[in-house]
Amino acid sequence: SQELEQSPQSLIVQEGKNLTINCTSSKTLYGLYWYKQKYGEGLIFLMMLQKGGEEKSHEKITAKLDEKKQQSSLHITASQPSHAGIYLCGADLYNFNKFYFGSGTKLNVKP
Amino acid sequence: GAGVSQSPSNKVTEKGKDVELRCDPISGHTALYWYRQSLGQGLEFLIYFQGNSAPDKSGLPSDRFSAERTGGSVSTLTIQRTQQEDSAVYLCASSRTRDINNEQFFGPGTRLTVL
Numbered sequence: 011s012q013e014l015e016q017s018p019q020s021l022i023v024q025e026g027k028n029l030t031i032n033c034t035s036s037k038t039l040y041g042l043y044w045y046k047q048k049y050g051e052g053l054i055f056l057m058m059l060q061k062g063g064e065e066k067s068h069e070k071i072t073a074k075l076d077e078k079k080q081q082s083s084l085h086i087t088a089s090q091p092s093h094a095g096i097y098l099c100g101a102d103l104y105n106f107n108k109f110y111f112g113s114g115t116k117l118n119v120k121p
Numbered sequence: 122g123a124g125v126s127q128s129p130s131n132k133v134t135e136k137g138k139d140v141e142l143r144c145d146p147i148s149g150h151t152a153l154y155w156y157r158q159s160l161g162q163g164l165e166f167l168i169y170f171q172g173n174s175a176p177d178k179s180g181l182p183s184d185r186f187s188a189e190r191t192g193g194s195v196s197t198l199t200i201q202r203t204q205q206e207d208s209a210v211y212l213c214a215s216s217r218t219r220d221i222n223n224e225q226f227f228g229p230g231t232r233l234t235v236l
Binding site for chain 1: 222
């Protein structure tokens with residue numbers, strides 16, 4: 011959706027490198043969710059952020075929500091081939107009768 | 122119990138035919154969502170149910186699309202007079218409630234191909 015802008019659209023990194031994916035909205039993010047989709051498979055929930063300045067980590071993945079609650083970043087440290095897939099941010103915005111997803115970031119990790 | 126299930130997993134149909142897609146949410150989940158994912162694209166929100174009620178149907182692409190949910194459980198998405206541009210993966214998700222702090226659990230999707 012145009013309410014959520016994700017960047018970059020695609021990313022190819024060498025195994026072991028760090029990377030960051032961004033998700034930006036012009037509106038307040040009331041709840042920001044990160045999902046991963048492996049090619050041809052369903053979506054897997056990664057993390058959810060709600061409070062301005064919040065940061066969560068799971069294994070080598072860290073997600074942050076900025077103080078203004080309009081931008082989130084997903085950072086992967088020491089990437090591995092298993093991190094490859096499509097990363098999607100989703101959010102509750104101004105209309106709670108809808109749910110918004112970004113267009114996704116396609117990540118490939120070269121061994 | 123089991124996760125969200127969808128049927129059929131694949132559907133090939135001819136242009137102009139009607140199709141019905143089914144979603145079985147996780148037991149006890151009151152909120153249910155339908156999305157569409159076209160090739161290489163993100164998720165397009167279609168409709169959300171709280172119980173059996175859909176508060177906002179404006180996300181449905183056209184009046185050929187309709188959805189219902191009965192018994193607070195199973196939901197069906199119906200596409201009438203299918204067109205080639207309807208070809209996509211249709212994903213269903215459910216969550217315990219519609220509160221902000223509830224993640225959505227996704228089904229495997231139904232891949233629809235309209236010839």
